[in-house]
Amino acid sequence: MSDAQTLIENRPPSVAGLFLERVAATPDAEAYRYPVPPASGQGPDDWKSLSWAQAAERVTAIAAGLIELGVAPEQRVALASATRIEWILADLGIMCAGAATTTVYPQTNAEESAYILADSGSRVLIAENAEQLAKAEARREELPELTHVVVIDGEGVETGDRVLTLAELESRGAARLEKEPGLVQERVGAIARDQLATLIYTSGTTGRPKGVRLPHDSWSYMARAIAATGLVTADDVQYLWLPLAHVFGKVLTSGQIEVGHVTAVDGRVDKIIENLPVVQPTYMAAVPRIFEKVYNGVAARAKAGGAAKYKIFQWAAEVAREYAKVTQDNFRRTGTASAPFGLSAKHKVADALVYAKIREAFGGNLRACVSGSAALAPDIGYFFSGAGIHILEGYGLTESSAASFVNPGEAYRTGTVGKPLPGTEVRIADDGEILLRGPGIMQGYHKLPEKTAEVLEPDGWFHTGDIGELSPDGYLRITDRKKDLIKTSGGKYVAPAEVEGRFKALCPYVSNILVHGADRNFCTALIALDEAALTEWAKENGLEGKPYAEIVAAPATVEMVDGYVRQLNEGLQRWQTIKKFRLLPRDLDVEHGEITPSLKLKRPVVEREYKHLIDEMYEGTREG
Structure with a gap:
């Protein structure tokens, strides 16, 4: 059995268990960084850090606070917030209480938020601020099971028996832990692999969203499988801005816990350009739209600089694409990412004129980016590859816990989504549809057995609805959505x-x-x-x-x-x-x-x- 297989097969039942293992292994190592805006509202943010032990103190207080509110194992606690450090701490607290997180996008309107809270049977809502609280209060009569709302940012919020701040929840939890210090460890120890950990509602293009049921084992598997790829190391610094209500953002938190690297968390998309030089990440995940925006921005600035400048950019872009195609092809054939002398010389000039500035804008330390959620245009992928920003495309769905395929480091191939994660099986149906099977696949759609049966075979094969092709050596290329052709x-x-x-x-x-x-x-x-x-x-x-x-x-x-x-x-x-x-x-x-x-x-x-x-x-x- 390979090291990767051993690592995956010996996984604990839950990420809550992995988290406690991580805290015990490296309590004083830096776990998270997060921004604190200046009190005056002017000037740059001050970035603070949490060690694993400090994070655990807050996580266990949140878990004990939820238990104090009467939350039982597998009961749902909804989380309606933008990406921020408190989202991660709250999610871990929910899981350490043995409960399940229902994720709600902060942009979701009051009607759909109420539907998700009611359909999931959420007992507690952790809301980011007064705005998120107001959505729940507006539909209160539709939510008889919702007993408490916990507000992260309590400004302008009137608290009482039913509504309390996150700080108050943590305080209650800390008091409970003084009386029962082993409470959270007992809850984590009792978690079964198939116990519900997360309900993520897919934003359906028609009709009501469907709740995807992901058990604790899915995240534990994902954490170990990501570590087994070797793509991420303990020395990495991840910049995490993706919406954590989305499965792509959520899986990155699991992988980080297993590997133990630093994650800088800030979901404000308008701050990405400002944050990159400050955080100086070694890797980050993004969706294609971000890379398109960067590419279009560089091209538009070059065009605005006059005909000569734009001509240089266009030449450099073509050199980047040619260089990427040649080096990737040579790596595939020989194991060395080499290019002919003439092309290398042109690439060196283009690097000094164009590419170096792009890498600097990404913080200067970026080893790789992971792109997922939608297809990246190959021409844009080749451009960044040739410019030294290595974009590893991956593939997965909410129903497969996000990461089913990812490109393998240096051997990445632009235009493909790479190879399956260790432990995930793939086959292509007669009509070209991609079918997946493995520990990351959902249990089914919440309270929708007929919808589940449409996509999930009794033997575990999941119908993705995507059309694709597998290369002889196992790289997958997505050609389209089955229904979008x-x-x-x-x-x-x-x-x-x-x-x-x-x-x-x-x-x-x-x-x-x-x-x-x-x-x-x-x-x-x-x-x-x-x-x-x-x-x-x-x-x-x-x-x-x-x-x-x-x-x-x-x-x-x-x-x-x-x-x-x-x-x-x-x-x-x-x-x-x-x-x-x-x-x-x-x-x-x-x-x-x-x-x-x-x-x-x-x-x-x-x-x-x-x-x-x-x-x-x-x-x-x-x-x-």
Whole structure:
């Protein structure tokens, strides 16, 4: 048996158990860093640290506080907060009490929040602030099982028997532990592998969200499997900003506990650029939209710097892509990431002019990024690879505890999601669908046995709904969502994600694009432009100071985007080409339900919202 197999097979039943093991092993080592804004509200944040022992003191106080409130094993405690240190401490406290965390995105509206709290049967809600508390209070009569609300930031909150602050909960817990010092260890020791640990509600594109039931063993397995890949070491510094209500963010907290490295936690997306040079992470996880934004920002700044500067950037981008393709190919064949002398010389010049500045913006120490949640356009992946920002694409779903595949370090291949994690099985069905089996797979959908039976076979194989191909040496390439494949009225199949990804690599001003064409005789696109990049472009094109909607509607803007669409079409098969497009009057966002909190496009919502624009593009054409 290999070391990796031994590590995984000898895992404890829960991450709560792993956490206590970690605290015992390295109590004084730094566990977490988190920002504290200055009292004046002006100037940079002050970053504080928690050792594993300090984190454990708070975690056990939270766990004991929940037990004091009457929370029993497997009962649900909801957590509605943005990513912050208290989210992690509260989640660990819930698990150490033997209870289960119901995750709620802070952007979720009052109606859907109430549905999640009611459907999950949550007994306690840990709410970030007065705003999250108000959502629950507005629907109080619909939540008879909700006995208490604990508020992290108590500003403007009136506390009492039912509502208390996190500090008060910890104080109650500490008092209980004085009387029963072994209380939390007893609860953790009693946790069974199949005991519910987490309920994550998938933001469905239609209908109500479904609660995905993930047991304690799923996270314990994930923690050990991530460690077994060797991708992360105890010397790493992770920058964690992803939404922890999402399975991708949540799995990163499990892996960190097993490995024991430092995690800097701050979920404020608008602070990423400011935080990177301060945190200087060695690795971080992100979704493709972040890499697209960085790429588009660099391209737009180069364009704004004049024709010569933009020409240098375009040349450097092509060199990066060529260098990445050659070195990755050579590594695959020979085990050495080498490039011919001429290409290496060009790469060295481009590095001094362009790439070094990009690496500096990421903090200067970045060894690798992990990208997941949606497909990364290969051209953008190759660009960053050639620039020395190594993006390891991975793949998984909420139903598979997030991490089923990841690219193996130096042997990563852009355009693939790598190999399965140790202990996870994969096979490709006759119709191309990816099927998964292993300890990370969910128990099922909460209170929805029929929906569970649709995707989970009795022998444990889970139907992902994604189409993919496996290389002879085990690398997986996702070609599309099964339900997103477009079949034109001419009988040709189009993978919209592939076309959309190519456009994102070409046009530095795009934010979101949706390709449409199912049962139509040609493909069209709805395009939303990135406000920051577009504003810069507007300054150079006589539209400075105009509102976003006006810039988008300007003939010059339509002409500019048309140029990129024509460029896109040159590289496509005839039936894939975009014959018509419309620019959207605003960017797509989470608030309107058009993208998920992990920035994935909700196609049915966007198509419904902008049906009039889609119909307009097909007016006067013969369908069929």
